[in-house]
Amino acid sequence: MRLALLACAVAGVLTLSACGTSATDGDATRAELTSLELDLLTRSGTFTRTSVDLANAESELISACMTAQGFRYRADASAPTAESDEERSLNMKERHERGYGLAAQYGDEKEAAGIAANDAYVAGLSKKNADAYSEALRGDATDFREMRFEGGRNITFSARGCEARSRTSLYGNLDDWVAIAYFPQNLNSELTPRVEKSPKYRKAMNDWRTCMRGQGYTYASPDAAYDQLKAAYRAQGVTTALREREIAVSVADGDCGAEVHVPSTVLALRRAYAQSLPTADKLQLQRLTTIWKTAADGIQ
Template sequence: MWVLLCAGLASCAQEPARELTAAEYARLEGAEQLLIQSCMIRAGFRYQPPAAPDGDARQLSLLLLEDVGWARRNGYGGRIQRGILAARPHDPNRLYRESLAPAQRERYDAALSGGRDTKILSARLPGGGTINNAMGGCRGASKDRLYGDRATWFRLDKIASNLQPLYLPELTKDKQFVAALAAWSACMRGHGHIYASPPEIRAALPGLTANLKPGDAHAAEVKLAVAEATCARSSGLAGTARALQPHYLATAARPYAEELAEHGRMLLAALEKAKKTPEEIAP
């Protein structure tokens, strides 16, 4: 599956409201975590908002590299992902939870995420199927305070963030895209790498680095990623994908125009709230 050139939380959703910047999305995430912290303190527990991911970590979801500098620093992000995994056992919230007695731990879990009676939210995805969420407790309450009704937000956000399956099959069959992809593959061959598409690299990557030491795995990633990003630019693949995307996305989004407009309004309203302290955001 292709995931093209955008990485916002709305995942390239086209809305009448403007698309938020990466910094604005980070502010929303930070405000949500501060609301959770305030709620947990009121419940009698400690909670430390996790550190926000840096700019490099925010690009891990892209499956078409075009930033040569990012590729040179990070390869395909293996080192970043290993760092995230290595930090999990030392997460202060995890360590605090583990320090609690069993009965207190159960109350902590209920305060943070809700108990057994938490309402399960369900949303239909544009491409078919449904996704469920049982987020309650302080995590659910933070959504209510920041976005309004969490059930409405959940449904609209899942529409906005799951439009790609509707338009990518058509976009990747476009003659301009097919030609640019062929040029990209030829460029990669010139660098000594035989791949038909960037997703093919992602599928092969675990096998390429599985038996290597971390330093060697990173070096292998960097060599391949730099070639991919270089070719994405020189072949025109990145530019072609970016140019074609609005047309195909607009067609896919048309049946969801009302939902996407409301999603955009909720995002902007939440951004205004995020400028306030947790105590100033109305419950």
């Protein structure tokens, strides 16, 4: 039987009063979010290095746990990027190689990404041993729980197995691990309408459109460019000409975004508007940031 963790909602996002900590206006000790809390909220600044370090640590813990149960598990060892927030957002290398990634979505052939070492190892096991591997890693069908976020987003995760043990070891409990992964994202998305109404954002987009016209394109926005190309793939399927157009549009979009600093403008607005979020949401973000930082400090 699947267990469900039913979360309360404040301003459209999760609050963990059902999970152990409630947040009220009377609990507030400070009004301003710190730079670190804004990093977690917007996935900027220190977020990239910290998230990579935590992911690597989690992978090493899983590897040790699986090895103790007689299975091989290769730990990830990713390196944090040295790019700026804007450079990571634009991801020009990816644009030059794959555009928006639409051709891969609508193509008949899978991209040659290779088989991960752990997947290859499991593929070589007997069905009995592969099932045992899966149970050791994530438990069985009776071990899954669900955390419900406002807006109909449900996150399902296992409460047993090496993944769960490793996350509990890092973050203290699984509820906080899930909340750290998804609460800031949901909260950040709440800021989007305000960002898009901002005069600074509208000016940046006007400048972006002017830049794009200079390169021969008349899209209203980056989203509009993406959506029109997506519609073309749905209508035509993957063709060489459409794939080349996708890459050209995506690169022009990125070049213009960099020229007029659209990502930096959006990020600055998000970080500024976050200071006016409801107190309960800010308190929850502060609590989760403390847990996130404690987890990161513990692996140093």
